[in-house]
Amino acid sequence: MEAHGSQEKPRHHSPLSFDHESLKEPRDPKNSKGGWITFPFLAVAIVCLGLASGGALSNMVVYLVTEYNVPSVDAAQISTIISGSISVAPVLGAIVADAFFGSYPVVAIAMAMSVLSMVMFTLTASLRGLRPAACQLGAAGPPCEQASGGQMAALYAGVFLLCLSSAGARFNQATMGANQFDATADRDVFFNWYFIFLYASSVLGATVIVYVQDTVSWTLGFGISCAASVVGLAALLLGARYYRQPAAQGSPFTGLARVVVAAVRKRKVKVVASQELKFYNGLSPSDADSKTHDGVLAPTPSGSFSFLNRAALITDGDVDAADCSVVRPWRICTVEQVEDLKTVLRILPLWSAAIVLSISIGVQINFTVLQALVMDRAVGRFNVPAGSMIVASLLSVVIFLGLLDRILLPIWKRLTGHTPTPLQQVGVGHFLTVLSMAASAIVERQRIATVRARGEEGNPTWVSPLSAMWLVLPFAVSGAGEAFHFPAQVTLYYQEFPPPLKNTATGMMAMIVALGFYLSTTLINIVQRATTWLPDNMNASRLENLYWLLTAMVAVNFGYFLTCAKLYRYQNIGK
Structure with a gap:
């Protein structure tokens, strides 16, 4: 993730530490604002926003299925569209901040939108009239009551506010934090902490809050997210007198x-x-x-x-x-x-090769949740929430990000005699994603084998005795692949783009994620129309075939990437 910093990052600065004494050092009165004194306020804002949004999004499929009586595949599609919208929204927010208002006002408004969003989600969970009558999908008896237009409007109002919050805060928090420092080394340290806090808060949201939602109540779970948003907004505003607020520079x-x-x-x-x-x-x-x-x-x-x-x-x-x-x-x-513009166009083929990765990961995330719902999720006396399965991917990313600089890349250099280029690291990420999709197909084959062995294909609520912990393996491999290809792509775009377009690098990654989510819904729609692989009953599905299709797509795309990488000529990075 250090792509946001200088190409010549001083290695004696630990990415996981900062100079606490700098909080006490007198600053130049001509430049009295900014510095590490702003860090605690920004850190709380980053963690609380990630905690709130992670708690709301991680369990969205389950919320739609269990509380809104939405068919499982449709719920996965809706969740994918929401994820795509939240991924692309920050690009627009960054443009608005750069061109018109600057980072701080946009982040402050976005944090307020996060509070309103969590209030709406809490209301949908607590007010009976905002949800359809409870029922068991697939059970005998009258069909489940579908949510009314007004009920779905209330839910989507919360989603819309969450998109606005993501638009204004996700990238601009990082930019705002970097603006507080003059030294490149300090900015590098801040960026490392930013991504650690971002992933850590997402893990907490996908575990603690999801567990509360599943085992205590949805109202309390969303209420905790709401409280976190309030704390984050308060922390951001309390630090206002210390922030540097550079004027908008234009997009x-x-x-x-x-x-x-x-x-x-x-x-x-x-x-x-x-x-x-x-x-x-x-x-x-x-x-x-x-x-x-x-x-x-x-x-x-x-x-x-x-x-x-x-x-x-x-x-x-x-x-x-x-x-x-x-x-x-x-x-x-x-x-x-x-x-x-020519520089951007030259790199577009490499950029496009990452879209298929995002498509496959988007499908894998949502359908893994559906798989977990019909698998044994018990770990001892603890029942793992289905929406928390993504934690395996998040933790894998964090672990491999820590291993890359300290162990994996030094070993690579020792074996080959050179440090791997960004494109080589991206290539490793592509290869690991192929393995991840194949692993998902193999796990699903084993799950459906237990269904057929018991003759439970017609029972949508039957839970396979196969442990859901087998789903951790594909997620772990996928997270390792992301740790290789995501920061390496940011590094590539950041260092290859000309100075006026450095911020565009992160925006390009957001567009990849968003396009992947959107196109994954298109892929699922095509599969549903052309095949019988994805009925609403997961126990009668042929999800294994979908995963093998994704494996083939990612493998062919890997070949496309290798061709583009071979033809590409670095402008600013040594070959």
Whole structure:
């Protein structure tokens, strides 16, 4: 996760510690705000937000099935769409913060939205009129009452507020924290702590709160999430007088959009090798002309998205001849903006290869919960909540993130003589994801074998004697793969992108996750229409076939990634 920091991270700074004495050190009165004094307030806000959202989302499939009488596959689909929305929302929140308001106001409003969201979830759990009458899906008797439009509207209002909270806080909390520090080493330490708190709070939400929801009451579980949101908001506001609040700098996405629009509007302009061409570099036209062909201020030549070069070509009326100010901003861009967009386009094939990973993981998460519901979840006297199964993946990510820098990567270097590149690490993540999908298929084969051996295919509530702890294995392998490919992709995008687009790196990862969740619902819809693999009765399903299909998809995608990686040429990272 250190991709957010410098490429030359000082190794003598432990990622799991910070200088407590710096809380007491006098600061320059000219720069009296910021520093580690802000850390406790931000840490509480990060943990409480993660705890609240983790507790609400981890058990969403179970909540829909048991309290809203939603068929299991439909519940998995709804949960996947919600997860996709919450994943893509932070991209929009980051753009709004960068372009208009800055991080702190957006984070504060988002934390308030989290409180309102948890209030809505608590109300849906506590007020009988906001849920349909309780019944047992698949049991003999009249069909279960479906939730009314008003009841689903109340639930979706809570989901919508949770999306707003995620949009404003998830990325902007990290940006806001980094803004408090001048030293790169301090920012690196903060980012490491940020991701540790993020995953740790998600684990707590998916265990403690889910356990309360399943064994005590949904009202108390959501109430705890609500209380956590209130504490997080209070902590954030209490630290307000210490925060640095840099002004909004404008979104880099606007500049990228201008390049596309300008290039399209000048599509009929012929760009040929000529000393008369003048490309805009923010200098006077005469200066730009004198430097256009020195290899520094001219766009890259033909063959490298050369169509976009038109966007920087000066034509009549584009700039003011006197001071070179832009007259028509959506018809002229700088060479730097054109080259920035080209950099993004060159990396898109590698980026697209990660989408299939997200699709497979999205399907695996939700269907593993459905598997756990019809498996033996007892560990001694403790019955593991089905919604807590994802903890295996989260813990695996945390463990392997800790092992990577300290053990695995040094061993790799000792065996091969070089530190693995980001693309090599991503490749390992792809391979482990293939193994994870195959492991899910094998576990499901064993589960369904016990169903058939007892002749219980027609009983949707029959619980297999096979331990649900076997589901931990695929999740653990998937988490290990994520520990390899997720931070390595952030590192790749962060270090390869030009300076104005550093924040876009994290946004690209969010888009991968969101697209994966959305496309996974499309995949499930296609499978349901084309096959009989996924009836509402999990004991009559052919889920094993779906997992083998995902295994094949991820394996083919791995080949696509290897091809893209072989063709890619690093710009800023040593090969």
